[in-house]
Amino acid sequence: MSLIVSSIGQGLLWALLGLGLYLTFRILDFADMTVEGTFPLGAATAVAAITHGVNPFGATLLAIGAGMLAGLITGLLYTKGKIPSLLAGILTMTAAYSVNLRIMGKSNVSLLGQKTLFSGDFMQSLPQYFDSVFLGVAVIAIVTVLLVFFLATDYGQAFIATGDNPTMAKSLGIHTDTMVIVGLMVSNGMVGLCGALIAQNNGYADINMGIGTIVIALASIIIGEVAFGELTLNQRLVAVTLGSIIYRIILLAVLQLGFSANDLNLISSVVLAICMMLPQLEEHVHLKKPILKGVQPHD
Amino acid sequence: MTKPILELQDVKTIVNKGTSNETMILKGINLKINAGDFITIVGTNGAGKSTLFNVIGGNLRADEGKILHDGKDITRTTEEQRTAFLARVFQDPKLGTAPRMTVAENMLLATKRGEHRYLIPRKLKPNMDRFTTLAATMNNGLENRMTTATGALSGGQRQALSFLMATLKRPDVLLLDEHTAALDPHTSFNLLHATNERITKDHLTALMITHHLEDALTYGNRLIVLKDGQIKADFRGAEKQQLTVKKLYQYFED
Numbered sequence: 001m002s003l004i005v006s007s008i009g010q011g012l013l014w015a016l017l018g019l020g021l022y023l024t025f026r027i028l029d030f031a032d033m034t035v036e037g038t039f040p041l042g043a044a045t046a047v048a049a050i051t052h053g054v055n056p057f058g059a060t061l062l063a064i065g066a067g068m069l070a071g072l073i074t075g076l077l078y079t080k081g082k083i084p085s086l087l088a089g090i091l092t093m094t095a096a097y098s099v100n101l102r103i104m105g106k107s108n109v110s111l112l113g114q115k116t117l118f119s120g121d122f123m124q125s126l127p128q129y130f131d132s133v134f135l136g137v138a139v140i141a142i143v144t145v146l147l148v149f150f151l152a153t154d155y156g157q158a159f160i161a162t163g164d165n166p167t168m169a170k171s172l173g174i175h176t177d178t179m180v181i182v183g184l185m186v187s188n189g190m191v192g193l194c195g196a197l198i199a200q201n202n203g204y205a206d207i208n209m210g211i212g213t214i215v216i217a218l219a220s221i222i223i224g225e226v227a228f229g230e231l232t233l234n235q236r237l238v239a240v241t242l243g244s245i246i247y248r249i250i251l252l253a254v255l256q257l258g259f260s261a262n263d264l265n266l267i268s269s270v271v272l273a274i275c276m277m278l279p280q281l282e283e284h285v286h287l288k289k290p291i292l293k294g295v296q297p298h299d
Numbered sequence: 300m301t302k303p304i305l306e307l308q309d310v311k312t313i314v315n316k317g318t319s320n321e322t323m324i325l326k327g328i329n330l331k332i333n334a335g336d337f338i339t340i341v342g343t344n345g346a347g348k349s350t351l352f353n354v355i356g357g358n359l360r361a362d363e364g365k366i367l368h369d370g371k372d373i374t375r376t377t378e379e380q381r382t383a384f385l386a387r388v389f390q391d392p393k394l395g396t397a398p399r400m401t402v403a404e405n406m407l408l409a410t411k412r413g414e415h416r417y418l419i420p421r422k423l424k425p426n427m428d429r430f431t432t433l434a435a436t437m438n439n440g441l442e443n444r445m446t447t448a449t450g451a452l453s454g455g456q457r458q459a460l461s462f463l464m465a466t467l468k469r470p471d472v473l474l475l476d477e478h479t480a481a482l483d484p485h486t487s488f489n490l491l492h493a494t495n496e497r498i499t500k501d502h503l504t505a506l507m508i509t510h511h512l513e514d515a516l517t518y519g520n521r522l523i524v525l526k527d528g529q530i531k532a533d534f535r536g537a538e539k540q541q542l543t544v545k546k547l548y549q550y551f552e553d
Contacts, residue, residue, distance in 0.1 A: 152421055153419055154418075156418075160399075161397045164400060167394045168394060171378075171382060172382060173379050173380075173382030
């Protein structure tokens with residue numbers, strides 16, 4: 001039972017990563033590799049700030065700011081520097097590795113004995129793992145409501161149009177470059193927040209904790225889409241969080257089968273690859289037909 | 300005489316500048332467009348029709364010469380800035396609408412063409428009746444698909460929507476870049492008819508590129524023949540009415 005609660009808590013916290021990437025990957029149609037650097041950047045910033053005496057809340061805000069800065073750099077490289085999107089993200093991601101080492105001073109910094117968002121009296125009074133569920137629900141609720149509001153404003157609609165059809169967006173006077181930059185900043189701000197929360201939850205920041213994050217983010221998005229099918233935009237945002245939780249439960253199941261935590265990146269990739277290939281498999285193997293046939297009454 | 304709404308003064312564009320392939324596309328265009336003009340533009344492939352639209356639209360800079368809007372020099376302004384007074388319908392139905400947004404959402408976007416967009420809730424519902432009535436004027440069932448994603452519409456409906464969006468907020472100048480060329484003859488005729496009706500009724504100023512000489516003769520009060528980057532002929536009023544396809548065709552020979 002506690003393992004399931006732990007998975008739900010992890011799923012909720014990691015859902016921020018999926019939501020962040022949803023803005024760029026699905027809405028702007030921009031495959032943003034920056035997140036692999038932004039996630040540890042958020043973690044490093046928060047942990048370094050906390051160990052230097054900043055209160056956890058302020059440290060988390062700093063992490064959001066750091067993430068937004070990384071997004072800004074990728075945005076400028078892409079829009080003003082005319083560097084292809086994938087490469088712009090990889091450049092920022094690679095640079096962030098060095099920056100993260102500078103921020104932390106070494107490759108792993110512990111939060112042992114430090115105050116974190118999880119160490120308050122109220123959080124400690126919750127049963128084990130319920131602290132991450134509580135904080136996860138609170139943060140996801142706030143972020144989702146803000147996103148729903150944002151996307152339904154005149155500005156948000158222009159943002160969606162930019163990803164949907166940049167030529168049209170420009171012909172309606174929408175500053176598409178600004179939209180892309182804003183989108184990357186908001187997205188990476190959320191990823192930085194996610195890194196800060198995960199680091200505080202784990203009790204440390206590690207220089208290599210960003211490896212594989214883009215796959216985890218994509219997995220939440222794709223699993224949500226595969227599991228829930230045709231949805232409105234607002235429902236899709238909720239589906240990302242549910243997808244993130246499902247993904248954690250899948251991981252839990254796989255670990256129960258005897259795989260070690262070292263196998264996680266391999267498992268993540270396999271899970272994502274299978275989910276992304278489902279439509280193709282469906283076409284070739286006709287999984288649905290025999291399954292439906294099995295449950296339908298005979299004439 | 301009143302000030303022209305749009306004026307091009309000796310506009311030249313050069314591609315592959317500074318290389319051995321340097322070519323001049325527009326070779327000195329002088330054009331005065333008066334308010335209410337409906338100008339059809341014909342010309343061979345490579346004559347510079349699209350380049351002319353791109354220079355007016357601002358997605359291509361004029362290398363020489365000046366462009367004036369209502370007497371004001373706009374040569375150095377960006378594409379986004381010019382959308383405040385300029386609307387455009389593309390040839391490709393895919394270019395004019397956002398496929399994952401609904402018909403009504405697309406129209407709402409177009410009501411704010413060239414304006415600042417703020418973090419205030421969009422006003423879709425209060426506009427719904429107005430949008431539906433407008434859609435019904437296109438006579439192709441668009442009004443029944445207001446909440447459909449535009450990606451699911453037919454090419455004709457998408458193009459009709461693009462045209463509606465271009466005129467939803469009255470533009471000083473409307474650019475129609477072969478906007479019916481990708482449609483079947485019947486759909487194309489209907490859209491051209493609706494286009495003409497709207498332009499004449501609302502006294503819009505419009506430029507329309509077309510490859511159909513009959514259409515170029517039927518519609519508009521002015522006809523321009525573009526050839527080799529220059530305006531070869533500019534027929535107005537009665538002069539245009541006396542023009543025949545045969546006479547016009549002579550410009551395309553040799």
